[in-house]
Amino acid sequence: MSSQRGKRSPLASVGLHATLIGASVIAVFPVLWVLLTSLKPAKYAITTDFFKDTTLDNYRYLVDKTSFFTWFGNSALIAGVTTLLGVFISATTGYAVSRFKFPGMRPLMWTLLITQMFPMAILIVPLYNLMGQLGLLNQPVGLIITYLTIAVPFCAWMMKGFFDGIPVEIDESGRVDGLNPFGTFWRLILPLAKPGLAVTAFYSFITAWGEVAYSSAFMVGDENLTLAGGLQTFVTQYTANWGPMTAASVLIAVPAAVFFLFAQKHLVAGMTAGATKG
Amino acid sequence: MTVHTGQSTAKAAGEGARGRGRATGERPGRLRRALSTHWYAWTMVAPVVIVLGVIIGWPLGRGIYLSLTDANERNVGRTIGANHIDATYEFVGLDNYVDVLNDPIFVQRLVWTVVWTVCCVSTTFLLGLVLANMLNRQFRGRAAYRMMLILPWAVPGFVSVFAWRFLFNRDNGLLNKVLDGGGISAVPWLDDPTWAKFSVIAVNVWLGVPFMMVALLGGLQSIPGELYEAAEMDGAGPWKRFLYITVPGLRAVSSTVILLSTIWTFNMFPVIFLLTRGGPGDSTEILVTQAFRQAFVESPRDFAGSATWGVLILAVLMIFAFVYRRSLRKQGEVW
Numbered sequence: 001m002s003s004q005r006g007k008r009s010p011l012a013s014v015g016l017h018a019t020l021i022g023a024s025v026i027a028v029f030p031v032l033w034v035l036l037t038s039l040k041p042a043k044y045a046i047t048t049d050f051f052k053d054t055t056l057d058n059y060r061y062l063v064d065k066t067s068f069f070t071w072f073g074n075s076a077l078i079a080g081v082t083t084l085l086g087v088f089i090s091a092t093t094g095y096a097v098s099r100f101k102f103p104g105m106r107p108l109m110w111t112l113l114i115t116q117m118f119p120m121a122i123l124i125v126p127l128y129n130l131m132g133q134l135g136l137l138n139q140p141v142g143l144i145i146t147y148l149t150i151a152v153p154f155c156a157w158m159m160k161g162f163f164d165g166i167p168v169e170i171d172e173s174g175r176v177d178g179l180n181p182f183g184t185f186w187r188l189i190l191p192l193a194k195p196g197l198a199v200t201a202f203y204s205f206i207t208a209w210g211e212v213a214y215s216s217a218f219m220v221g222d223e224n225l226t227l228a229g230g231l232q233t234f235v236t237q238y239t240a241n242w243g244p245m246t247a248a249s250v251l252i253a254v255p256a257a258v259f260f261l262f263a264q265k266h267l268v269a270g271m272t273a274g275a276t277k278g
Numbered sequence: 279m280t281v282h283t284g285q286s287t288a289k290a291a292g293e294g295a296r297g298r299g300r301a302t303g304e305r306p307g308r309l310r311r312a313l314s315t316h317w318y319a320w321t322m323v324a325p326v327v328i329v330l331g332v333i334i335g336w337p338l339g340r341g342i343y344l345s346l347t348d349a350n351e352r353n354v355g356r357t358i359g360a361n362h363i364d365a366t367y368e369f370v371g372l373d374n375y376v377d378v379l380n381d382p383i384f385v386q387r388l389v390w391t392v393v394w395t396v397c398c399v400s401t402t403f404l405l406g407l408v409l410a411n412m413l414n415r416q417f418r419g420r421a422a423y424r425m426m427l428i429l430p431w432a433v434p435g436f437v438s439v440f441a442w443r444f445l446f447n448r449d450n451g452l453l454n455k456v457l458d459g460g461g462i463s464a465v466p467w468l469d470d471p472t473w474a475k476f477s478v479i480a481v482n483v484w485l486g487v488p489f490m491m492v493a494l495l496g497g498l499q500s501i502p503g504e505l506y507e508a509a510e511m512d513g514a515g516p517w518k519r520f521l522y523i524t525v526p527g528l529r530a531v532s533s534t535v536i537l538l539s540t541i542w543t544f545n546m547f548p549v550i551f552l553l554t555r556g557g558p559g560d561s562t563e564i565l566v567t568q569a570f571r572q573a574f575v576e577s578p579r580d581f582a583g584s585a586t587w588g589v590l591i592l593a594v595l596m597i598f599a600f601v602y603r604r605s606l607r608k609q610g611e612v613w
Contacts, residue, residue, distance in 0.1 A: 008417075013417070016412055016415070016417065017417075017419075019408075019412065020409075020412060020413075020423045020427075023405075023409060023427060024423055024426035024427055026484070027426055027427050027428075027429050027430055027484070027487075027488075028426050028429055030430075030438065030441040030442055030445060030484075031429060031430070031433055031438070031441060033441065033444070033445065033452060034437075034440075034441045034444065037444070089325040089326055089329070090326070092322040092323070092325065092326075093322060093323045093325075093326045095322060096318075096319045096322035096323045097323070099319075100316065100318065100319035102315075102316040102319040102320065103312065103316065104320070104323075105319075108323060108326075108327070111330060112326075112330075114596075114599075115330060115334060116538065116541050116542075117541050117545075117592065117595045117596065117599060118334060118338070118592060120545065120547060120566065120570075122337075122338065122341045122342075122569075122585060122588025122589055122591065122592055123334065123337045123338065123341060123588070124570065124573065124574075124584075124588075125341065125344060125573045125581045125584050125585055125588075126336070126337035126338075126340035126341045126344065126585070127333070127337045128573075129340070129354070129581075130336065130337060130340070145329070145333055146333065148329055148333070149329060149330060149333045149334050152326055152329065152330075153326075153330070156326060180318070181318040182318065185322075206434065209434050210434030210435045210436055210437075210548075212435075212436050212547065212548040212551065212552065213547045213548065213551070213570060216574075217570075217574050227434075228434075228436050231436065231437075231440065232552075242444060245440065245444075246444070249437045249440055249441065252434055252437050253432075253433045253434065253437050256432055256433060256434050257432045257433065260428075260431070260432035261432075264425070264428065264432075267428070267492050
């Protein structure tokens with residue numbers, strides 16, 4: 001009976017593949033097109049030829065004539081530290097709310113959810129003033145702290161879901177062996193939660209790597225810009241320097257895509273854990 | 279030595295407990311007992327509580343306060359070189375709210391923001407659901423399809439938005455060249471208010487489908503296969519199986535992702551800011567970009583006005599979340 005269900009009529013099969021191929025083309029094409037354009041001389045950037053005089057000139061221009069690598073370095077530093085701190089504190093929080101019943105837990109869970117609702121619009125001006133007073137404008141630290149507030153609430157929810165899926169007996173055996181809760185968390189549970197950590201790391205990284213509003217507002221001056229701010233300098237209202245811009249886009253997308261490749265097989269499990277048990 | 283350590287631990291944790299209000303026991307005995315059982319948990323959540331408290335709690339309070347003043351670029355305190363100029367803005371009560379709510383622009387922006395959110399979330403959800411259902415079957419090439427369909431998620435949002443700007447370009451963009459080749463005249467994707475609205479929605483849907491699809495796929499995989507087999511034994515067709523097993527089985531996941539993506543879309547800044555800057559004119563400006571424009575684009579920068587818009591956005595979202603949660607509860611969902 002169930003083997004019957006697995007079979008599809010040839011027509012249904014064609015429909016399935018046709019739809020998926022169509023969707024995949026739409027998903028991949030914009031990205032692919034940018035990649036192809038970046039490999040064409042700038043004067044052909046706006047032609048429809050897929051390949052024309054393939055060259056690395058745009059990349060060379062980017063390296064020689066712009067501050068691209070400064071921006072890249074700024075973004076890498078900010079995203080890297082955000083990821084490390086974000087993973088660590090969302091893991092401890094997720095573990096605490098998953099394993100302990102403590103006064104203040106429910107309000108905390110609610111706060112984490114409600115934080116998702118805060119429009120950047122209400123926080124950005126006071127944060128801008130606060131960072132100004134603390135001397136953190138144009139400093140990576142300012143952005144790192146800001147990004148933590150965006151990434152951590154959602155990550156903590158996801159981590160809670162992951163920890164909920166790890167049997168409590170493991171904690172108990174750790175306690176029997178004389179570990180305190182920190183030891184249990186650090187030595188036994190954290191290694192088991194690696195998929196969750198991968199998802200959390202990916203989410204924190206992509207949040208920091210791709211954020212636009214705060215970085216546009218907080219960072220000024222060519223040498224302080226992050227990639228999001230730097231890329232905007234290639235496009236003004238009237239002209240667009242498509243050649244270098246596409247090359248920059250490719251270089252920006254690569255680290256994110258690599259990170260994604262490592263995390264992607266855990267993403268499905270991660271999202272479900274966060275979404276259903278959250 | 280031991281005594282000293284004990285005291286400092288109790289003190290540190292005690293502060294954490296007081297910050298959390300109700301936890302403070304009436305008698306020291308109860309407090310101490312609470313501390314000794316819960317200090318592990320409190321220590322673990324402390325970094326998050328501190329970060330959220332400082333970086334969200336404080337600015338939130340300050341934002342609400344600013345919305346009650348007439349602060350702008352000229353009268354806030356600032357330091358130019360060695361000179362410090364004190365703030366001279368004043369408390370004006372609810373004036374800003376009266377102004378904004380009486381301004382027809384607010385209603386305009388609110389209506390478009392709601393239209394934008396509803397269009398984006400419903401389209402994204404439907405496409406995500408269809409694709410997740412397809413990917414949940416067994417067939418050759420499944421992993422490859424999944425990989426390609428998730429790709430937009432792996433690319434930083436602002437890069438994707440630039441890619442689309444490139445495709446949408448009126449004179450030189452690929453989309454118009456393709457249409458031209460097919461004998462259709464160029465579409466002013468980003469230069470005409472209606473097309474611009476269509477374009478920003480399309481891009482946001484393109485960006486949002488992978489998340490929706492992955493979450494729903496996860497939800498589908500957690501529905502036990504036996505349910506489908508049993509239903510099939512009872513003679514239920516594919517449509518009935520979808521309606522009576524898949525839909526209820528996905529309820530927990532879908533209610534969460536719909537809530538989250540509604541909130542995210544409502545506040546979606548980069549797509550609109552980078553694709554159209556709210557234009558042409560102000561036709562694609564949503565509430566959030568409007569608030570950003572007042573504080574960082576227009577001159578003089580209107581901090582109070584921006585904060586007022588921010589508080590109103592938050593209020594709208596809170597009302598939405600409250601209503602949404604009540605309607606879920608009516609359906610028997612414990613959440």
